[in-house]
Amino acid sequence: MRNAMLLTESSAVETKGALRGILVALSSEVIRRGICNMLERLDPPRHIEPHSDVAAAAQALRGGSYSLVIVDAAADSEETLLRFTKDASELGAKVLILLDRADADTVERITTLPADGFLVQSDLTLECMSETLERLDRGDLPIPATMVRQLMARARHGSAAQRTPVQLTPREQDVLHLMGEGLSNKQIAKRFGISVHGVKRHVTNVLAKLNCPNRTQAVSVALKQGLLGHAA
Incomplete structure (x- = not known):
């Protein structure tokens, strides 16, 4: 039973x-x-x-x-x-x-x-x-x-007058760049030799500063604002 x-x-x-x-x-x-x-x-x-x-x-x-x-x-x-x-x-x-x-x-x-x-x-x-x-x-x-190439093309042809500068730390900028390349949190952690928890914290800070609910919109906004123009 x-x-x-x-x-x-x-x-x-x-x-x-x-x-x-x-x-x-x-x-x-x-x-x-x-x-x-x-x-x-x-x-x-x-x-x-x-x-x-x-x-x-x-x-x-x-x-x-x-x-x-x-x-x-x-x-x-x-x-x-x-x-x-x-x-x-x-x-x-x-x-x-x-x-x-x-x-x-x-x-x-x-x-x-x-x-x-x-x-x-x-x-x-x-x-x-x-x-x-x-x-x-x-x-x-x-x-x-x-799609990434199209987003980057939009960023290159976007008007600088339309961009609102966002202040990111050097590490946040590096994490944002790798987010733009589509790397996972685990891959980013391995690239920088830090913990996945640390990467998640940086990602959360980036989303908050860009006022975006998810990584997709964060990358889009970053491209529009010219924040992904340099390699990490």
Whole structure:
């Protein structure tokens, strides 16, 4: 009897954990099926709920429990997408934005979104998806090199008059530069020979000084302000 009770409790925990799944909101059926297929093949297994539009996904988001939301950057209007991604973040879900391309117009549109990472359709492979999710789980910022180049191009052509200087310590500046290269906290710690806890403290200070909620926006703001012009 006791073993049966333990089994029931264990099953309940597993069911509850499964609800912390992945909410997929992608308008293209081909891309949506492809990504869901990739996610189903990854370990550990995760509950996956696909939707073809943001409105349906937003309703599911409010009624469920998800650890990750994958949404198309071109899925809907900028206002709708911003509201959806903000709601996801407030509910504790990480946001992964899928880009059909990383051109200047697309990058300009999505840099204000509270995203935790980005993917470009042309880069989509099972290995890429697995690595991206692993980096998200570690708290890193997955960002395609093509998008980084676009952000840097925007920074180079930005007006100096539009920049608001931010005072960073030399170590914070070094950490910010490596954040811009997409390095994880563990990689940054190894580069400078300091603890991961120390890196997290520097990252927190950088986010606070740049008034940004996450690494994605911090890198974007830093590029606009010309704070990433020199190597660490």
